[in-house]
Amino acid sequence: xxxxxxxxxxxxxxxxxxxxxxxxxxxxxxxxxxxxxxxxxxxxxxxxxxxxxxxxxxxxxxxxxxxxxxxxxxxxxxxxxxxxxxxxxxxxxxxxxxxxxxxxxxxxxxxxxxxxxxxxxxxxxxxxxxxxxxxxxxxxxxxxxxxxxxxxxxxx
Amino acid sequence: xxxxxxxxxxxxxxxxxxxxxxxxxxxxxxxxxxxxxxxxxxxxxxxxxxxxxxxxxxxxxxxxxxxxxxxxxxxxxxxxxxxxxxxxxxxxxxxxxxxxxxxxxxxxxxxxxxxxxxxxxxxxxxxxxxxxxxxxxxxxxxxxxxxxxxxxxxxx
DNA sequence: AAATAAGACGCTATAGTGTAACGCATCGGA
DNA sequence: TCCGATGCGTTACACTATAGCGTCTTATTT
Numbered sequence: 001x002x003x004x005x006x007x008x009x010x011x012x013x014x015x016x017x018x019x020x021x022x023x024x025x026x027x028x029x030x031x032x033x034x035x036x037x038x039x040x041x042x043x044x045x046x047x048x049x050x051x052x053x054x055x056x057x058x059x060x061x062x063x064x065x066x067x068x069x070x071x072x073x074x075x076x077x078x079x080x081x082x083x084x085x086x087x088x089x090x091x092x093x094x095x096x097x098x099x100x101x102x103x104x105x106x107x108x109x110x111x112x113x114x115x116x117x118x119x120x121x122x123x124x125x126x127x128x129x130x131x132x133x134x135x136x137x138x139x140x141x142x143x144x145x146x147x148x149x150x151x152x153x154x155x156x
Numbered sequence: 157x158x159x160x161x162x163x164x165x166x167x168x169x170x171x172x173x174x175x176x177x178x179x180x181x182x183x184x185x186x187x188x189x190x191x192x193x194x195x196x197x198x199x200x201x202x203x204x205x206x207x208x209x210x211x212x213x214x215x216x217x218x219x220x221x222x223x224x225x226x227x228x229x230x231x232x233x234x235x236x237x238x239x240x241x242x243x244x245x246x247x248x249x250x251x252x253x254x255x256x257x258x259x260x261x262x263x264x265x266x267x268x269x270x271x272x273x274x275x276x277x278x279x280x281x282x283x284x285x286x287x288x289x290x291x292x293x294x295x296x297x298x299x300x301x302x303x304x305x306x307x308x309x310x311x312x
Numbered sequence: 313a314a315a316t317a318a319g320a321c322g323c324t325a326t327a328g329t330g331t332a333a334c335g336c337a338t339c340g341g342a
Numbered sequence: 343t344c345c346g347a348t349g350c351g352t353t354a355c356a357c358t359a360t361a362g363c364g365t366c367t368t369a370t371t372t
Contacts, residue, residue: 004293033368035320054358069323074359079320090246091301093329093358110295123289126282130304133279137160138309139266145247146302148286153294189339191349210329225352230330235349249329 005099007049007117008154016046019097023085026102032083041076042097045086050116051094089118091147096120106130107145114155161255163205163273164310172202175253179241182258188239197232198253201242206272207250245274247303252276262286263301270311 005015023042027034034042044060045052057073077095080086085101088094089109096109099120106127110119126146134141161171179198183190190198200216201208213229233251236242241257244250245265252265255276262283266275282302290297 006293033319037321068321070359071323071361072321075321090303108289110290110293110297112295113298119293119295121289121293123285125285126289129279129281129285130302133264133277133282134266134304134306137162137266137275137277138312139268139275139304140307140312141266141304142269142306144302144304146286146300147246148290148295148297148300150290150298151296156294156296189348193350224350226330227332227352228350231350 004119004121005049006153007119008115008152012048016043019046019085019101022101023083026085027083030083032079037072038076038079041073042080042085045080045095046097049096049118051089051092051096051111051118053092053094057095087120089147090145091149106143108148109146110148110150110152112152112155113149114151117152119152160275160277161205162309163275164271164308168204172199175202175241175257178257179239182241183239186239188235193228194232194235197229198236198241201236201251202253205252205274207245207248207252207267207274209248209250213251243276245303246301247305262299264304265302266304266306266308268308268311269305270307273308275308 020039020043023034023039026032040061041057044057047060054070054073054077057077058068058070061068061073077086077088081088083101085098086095087098087107087109089096089111092111096118100122103122105122108121108123108126110121112118127144130144130146131141176195176199179190179195182188196217197213200213203216210226210229210233213233214224214226217224217229233242233244237244239257241254242251243254243263243265245252245267248267252274256278259278261278264277264279264282266277268274283300286300286302287297
């Protein structure tokens with residue numbers, strides 16, 4: 001699994017390959033079908049660490065001749081999200097590859113407003129603080145999503 | 157200021173009145189103009205503790221005869237957000253009144269998937285944990301938004 | 313191998329959310 | 343009173359997402 005990655009300092013080709021290999025393994029393990037379409041969408045999502053919009057994906061898919069319609073890419077994205085391979089960033093209406101597929105975790109994202117790259121983290125300290133605060137209100141937390149806007153290390 | 161409120165156990169009429177009075181005071185203090193339109197939108201947003209969609213607001217505005225167009229309500233919402241009187245919940249494309257207008261705080265929301273009501277909290281423990289984790293990545297956090305889905309105390 | 317059932321995709325149409333741009337009205341200060 | 347800035351009405355449109363149906367493929371059963 002990739003874990004927390006600094007988008008600026010890594011071999012991205014290897015990064016993508018790892019992501020795809022992970023996806024293959026996870027789908028095989030869960031009895032899910034990573035079809036050509038789904039695989040291609042996943043690869044496009046992973047083409048950078050910037051979040052990608054569904055319609056950008058659609059355009060990218062169309063660049064090799066066969067233009068698809070929105071439901072195609074949305075279905076692929078739904079599958080990938082259900083499989084835990086992709087996250088959606090609500091603040092951007094966009095999608096990024098999951099940094100730790102297969103592992104249970106919450107969505108915690110650092111989004112650089114300069115370079116647009118996203119770092120996914122999984123800080124127990126945060127999740128724990130959230131669970132505590134929720135419980136203090138008598139609230140049972142099921143899913144938590146955190147999106148932090150700011151400036152990444154390289155862009156400062 | 158209202159602070160953290162349990163939507164199920166409070167005098168909501170007073171709650172709305174407080175919110176509007178706060179808004180008046182804050183706008184006066186900042187030299188902002190809380191026009192009739194803006195005030196009405198704010199009142200509608202505060203009509204419950206459930207998040208409200210922009211087009212719901214639009215419908216509500218239209219119920220008294222004069223139908224408005226989308227830009228009208230979006231402009232009012234933009235003003236109210238800039239003034240710190242209203243928050244947008246990205247996971248729902250919807251808006252809620254701010255529980256602590258005038259005070260600097262992060263967006264931290266507990267959203268009940270049963271009754272749809274939203275509790276806004278401001279837990280220092282969470283913000284601190286977020287700031288720490290971000291800094292550990294060399295990331296300078298500017299804004300953080302947390303949306304927690306779950307079940308509130310009353311709905312359990 | 314043939315029949316069958318479930319799943320995946322293509323396609324059309326449409327719903328839902330949000331903005332650009334222009335002009336008129338209104339408000340506040342010079 | 344005049345003027346500039348701000349707010350609002352209106353039209354048109356962009357962007358995001360889904361419903362519904364038909365067809366083809368895949369996996370399974372017979």
